[in-house]
Amino acid sequence: xxxxxxxxxxxxxxxxxxxxxxxxxxxxxxxxxxxxxxxxxxxxxxxxxxxxxxxxxxxxxxxxxxxxxxxxxxxxxxxxxxxxxxxxxxxxxxxxxxxxxxxxxxxxxxxxxxxxxxxxxxxxxxxxxxxxxxxxxxxxxxxxxxxxxxxxxxxxxxxxxxxxxxxxxxxxx
Amino acid sequence: xxxxxxxxxxxxxxxxxxxxxxxxxxxxxxxxxxxxxxxxxxxxxxxxxxxxxxxxxxxxxxxxxxxxxxxxxxxxxxxxxxxxxxxxxxxxxxxxxxxxxxxxxxxxxxxxxxxxxxxxxxxxxxxxxxxxxxxxxxxxxxxxxxxxxxxxxxxxxxxxxxxxxxxxxxxxx
Numbered sequence: 001x002x003x004x005x006x007x008x009x010x011x012x013x014x015x016x017x018x019x020x021x022x023x024x025x026x027x028x029x030x031x032x033x034x035x036x037x038x039x040x041x042x043x044x045x046x047x048x049x050x051x052x053x054x055x056x057x058x059x060x061x062x063x064x065x066x067x068x069x070x071x072x073x074x075x076x077x078x079x080x081x082x083x084x085x086x087x088x089x090x091x092x093x094x095x096x097x098x099x100x101x102x103x104x105x106x107x108x109x110x111x112x113x114x115x116x117x118x119x120x121x122x123x124x125x126x127x128x129x130x131x132x133x134x135x136x137x138x139x140x141x142x143x144x145x146x147x148x149x150x151x152x153x154x155x156x157x158x159x160x161x162x163x164x165x166x167x168x169x170x171x172x173x
Numbered sequence: 174x175x176x177x178x179x180x181x182x183x184x185x186x187x188x189x190x191x192x193x194x195x196x197x198x199x200x201x202x203x204x205x206x207x208x209x210x211x212x213x214x215x216x217x218x219x220x221x222x223x224x225x226x227x228x229x230x231x232x233x234x235x236x237x238x239x240x241x242x243x244x245x246x247x248x249x250x251x252x253x254x255x256x257x258x259x260x261x262x263x264x265x266x267x268x269x270x271x272x273x274x275x276x277x278x279x280x281x282x283x284x285x286x287x288x289x290x291x292x293x294x295x296x297x298x299x300x301x302x303x304x305x306x307x308x309x310x311x312x313x314x315x316x317x318x319x320x321x322x323x324x325x326x327x328x329x330x331x332x333x334x335x336x337x338x339x340x341x342x343x344x345x346x
Contacts, residue, residue: 005344020255032256039258048221051253077253080224082193082265083205084332085212092255106342113331113339123332124339130325143335147328152303154321155328158286159257159296162316166286166297169279171178 003104005111008053008073010045013037015070016053023094027129051077054111056095056104071099074108078119087123088116105138127155176277178284181226181246183218186210188243189226196267200302224250227284229268229277244272247281251292260296261289278311300328 008016017037024030043050056072072095079089090112095105113124128135136146147153158166181189190210197203216223229245245268252262263285268278286297301308309319320326331339 003344006346024256029256034256035258040255043253043259050251050259075253075255078223078250079252079262080216080248080250080264082213082248083197083202083207085208086216086223089252091253107344110339110343113336114341114343117336117340122336123330124336125328125330127326127328130327136327136329139329139331142331142339144329144331147330148321149327153300153328154303154309154319155298155300155326156309156312156317157296157298157320158312158315158317163286163290163295163297166283166315167290168283168287170283170287171176171280173179 003056003058003071003099003102003107005054005056005107008044008055010041012053012055012070012073013040013044015055016040016073016075019070019073019094019096020092022096023092027132051075051091052115054108054115056099056108058099071096072104072108074112076112076115078116078121079125081123084122086119086121087125088112088119088121090124090126093126106142109142176229176231176244176272176275176280178227178229178280181217181228183214185226185228185243185246186213186217188228189213189246189248192243192246192267192269193265195269196265200305224248224264225288227281227288229281231272231277244269245277245281247285249285249288251289251294252298254296257295259292259294260298261285261292261294263297263299266299279315282315 014037017040021033024033053073053075055070057069058071060069075092076088076090079087081087093108116124187210190213194206197206226246226248228243230242231244233242248265249261249263252260254260266281289297
C-alpha cells in the first residue's frame with residue numbers, strides 16, 4: 001500500500017486526538033484519556049513544544065470512510081540519559097486496525113529513529129504493557145531489549161494529591 | 174542540617190558528572206557511563222536544553238572534604254502523556270552517602286515537583302531498579318505508584334546497531 005509519513009501540523013490534532021482514544025481503548029484504559037485536540041495544539045505547537053508528532057497518511061481512495069486520510073501517528077519527545085546522553089522516547093505508536101500489516105507502523109517507527117539520529121540521540125525508548133504480546137513481539141523482532149525483564153527497571157509515578165503534597169513541601173528559595 | 178537547593182549552572186557540571194558516576198556505581202552499572210561534564214554542559218545549557226538540573230549544597234564547614242559544597246543533584250526533563258498532558262521525568266536523584274538521612278533527597282524531590290507544577294505538569298515519573306529497596310520504599314512512602322507492578326508497563330529500548338538499522342530503513346520523504 002502507498003503511504004507517506006510526514007511531520008504533524010496543528011491541523012492534524014483532531015485526527016491525532018481521535019486515534020489517541022482508539023489506542024487507549026485497545027490498551028483497555030479509555031477512561032484515562034483526559035486531553036483533547038486543544039491541549040495537543042497548545043503543547044505540541046508552541047515555541048518549546050512538549051512533544052513532536054509524525055502522521056502516516058494514505059491516498060483518499062484507499063480509505064474505507066473517505067473521511068480520514070491520516071491513518072496512524074507516532075508521538076515522541078526527547079529525553080536524556082546521564083549515562084549515554086540524548087535519547088528519543090516514543091510515547092505512542094498507532095495504526096488504525098484496517099491499515100495494519102502493511103508496513104505503516106514500521107515506517108513510523110523507523111522515521112522516529114531517523115529523526116532521533118539527526119538529533120544525535122543514542123537511544124529510542126518506549127514502554128509496552130506486559131499482556132500486549134503483538135507489540136512486544138513487534139519491537140523484539142526489530143532488536144529492542146526489554147529492560148524491565150533484563151535489568152529490573154520499574155516505572156514509578158506521582159500524581160494528583162501525592163504530587164501536590166510534594167510540591168507544597170519544597171524547600172523555600 | 175542546613176542545605177539549599179538551587180538550579181544548576183554550567184559550572185556545576187563537573188560536580189554533577191562526578192555524582193552521576195557515584196550513582197552508577199551504587200546501581201552496579203559504572204561501565205554504562207559514557208558521558209562527561211562536556212556533554213552535560215552542551216546538552217543542558219543550550220537554547221533548547223535536553224534536561225534541567227537542581228543541585229543541593231551545604232555550607233563549606235559542614236563538608237568532610239571541604240572541596241565540595243555540592244552534595245546532591247536532581248536531573249529531570251519534561252515528557253508528555255497523550256492521556257493526561259504535561260509531565261516531568263526525574264532521571265536521577267542522588268545525595269552523597271555522608272549527607273543522607275537529613276532531608277536533602279526529599280528536598281530535591283519536592284523541588285522538582287514544585288518546578289513541574291509551575292509548568293502545569295500533572296505527573297512526576299521516574300524509574301527504579303527492582304532490587305533497590307531503599308529507593309522504592311522512599312518513593313512509596315511519599316505516595317508513588319509502581320506502574321510496572323500495578324499495570325504491567327515494561328521499558329523497551331533500541332540502541333546501537335538496532336537503532337541504526339531502524340533509522341536506515343525510514344521511508345523517504
